[in-house]
Amino acid sequence: GPHVPRELALVKVVGTGDKRVEALRIADIFRARVVDSSHSHFIFEVSGDSGKLNAFTELMGPLGLADISRTGVVAIASGAESL
Template sequence: MEQIIAQLDRLVPVHKVVDLTVQGAHVERELALVKVVGTGEQRIEALRLAEVYRARVVDATVSSFVFEVTGSIEKIDKFTELMAEVGLVEVARTGIAAIARGREAA
């Protein structure tokens, strides 16, 4: 962990690195853009899964969708696993963003 913190501190524009797992309660989320290609029943199933996982359609064509999904790593992993069965072609993930809970600033 110390090596990771040291490497991140050298990046620009990183202003501060804090290990929130040590500090206590925190909220963490990840964002993914998921491209799915398909027609007919595959397209309908992709929309159903997106609704269940609260994914938003951010782009749509007659043969593809790009979904935006946020949440835990496990949620995004499961969403992409299910989308693979209906036509997943590409995934872009941000990595985890986190912030400490409560009134205090990290």
């Protein structure tokens, strides 16, 4: 039946200069949150459906995508039904 699926990913992007600025701009569009950073990398936390996470990682690829850790999909039935 109807459900709400979500997935969580941690995405490491390594880069400097304009690539860092672009990575932050894309993260803002996807509502990703910076959970760790240094002068040479960001780790973003992003959640949503699998399509959103796939799109985010594809855009980060040319900007220095270094690593991804994904939870897999979790879901809950939608609607007001109780257990």
